[in-house]
Amino acid sequence: MSWREVAAVAGGWAAGLGFPVVLYAAARIVSDETAGGGAGLFVYLGVVGFLFTAVCLLLSRRAPGAAAVVMLVAVLWCAQVWLWSDVNDDQAMHDRGVTATATVSRWIRTSDPFAGVDDKVTAVDVTLPGGTTTRLELGGERAPRVGGEVEVTRDPRGIQPSRLGPRPGEPTGLRTAARVVLVLLVGAALVGSLLSAEPVSEGF
Structure with a gap:
């Protein structure tokens, strides 16, 4: 060779x-x-x-x-x-998520005929303790009612977006x-x- x-x-x-x-x-x-x-x-x-x-x-x-x-x-x-x-x-x-109880202030509806979405609630605005408002993407989850209370997990560093539900395992x-x-x-x-x-x- x-x-x-x-x-x-x-x-x-x-x-x-x-x-x-x-x-x-x-x-x-x-x-x-x-x-x-x-x-x-x-x-x-x-x-x-x-x-x-x-x-x-x-x-x-x-x-x-x-x-x-x-x-x-x-x-x-x-x-x-x-x-x-x-x-x-x-x-x-x-590791660092912090949970809090927030109030749903409004629904965010989306219409996209190309994606087959017709006036669907895709996100919600929630008010956290202290008056801060943040928007949460639902990702296919059922939309909570406006005025209702939901559990929210947020990142104190602000790197990860806040999400509905408890801190993940x-x-x-x-x-x-x-x-x-x-x-x-x-x-x-x-x-x-x-x-x-x-x-x-x-x-x-």
């Missing part, structure tokens, strides 16, 4: 092992509650753009198998970002799901890296 072939094989394995690590780190950066819109969005667009470009290049090189695996990697990575975002949000509210289920998706992501990224390196190694 020539040094070029050895270098190609070593490069393929290095990419295969390093690619999942980079994707995992990027997912944690995007989902980090302190990353902010700028840094998280920049990393997210960078990863999505890279994966999209990789799929296009693999298709142009007539490597549909590798392209399909990379597309699977993209789907798993987006799922990883979504899951870790939910884990971080629930963990933050579990440990996000054990979400964390387990995120770890399962991570295992699948690592496996798919490793296979995708090695398959993507095959046409290059054959060219030496």
Whole structure:
């Protein structure tokens, strides 16, 4: 085996092992509650753009198998970002959330014919003890009546949006799901890296 072939094989394995690590780190950066819109969005667009470009290049090189695996990697990575975002949000509210009883002051109705929403209550304004008013997204929950009292959990730091209901428990289920998706992501990224390196190694 020539040094070029050895270098190609070593490069393929290095990419295969390093690619999942980079994707995992990027997912944690995007989902980090302190990353902010700028840094998280920049990393997210960078990863999505890279994966999209990789799929296009693999298709142009007539490597549909590798392209399909990379597309699977993209789907798993987006799922990883979504899951870790939910884990971080629930963990933050579990650790430092403060509950209070608030009064519903009004309903917020939304009409969006393109989304099939017709004059639906999607949020409520509530008045907290001390007179502060905040808006809470319902997220599909049933709207409490105006004038009624509801339990609200808020973040003293103001990073997480306030939410209806008591302080959440440990996000054990979400964390387990995120770890399962991570295992699948690592496996798919490793296979995708090695398959993507095959046409290059054959060219030496």
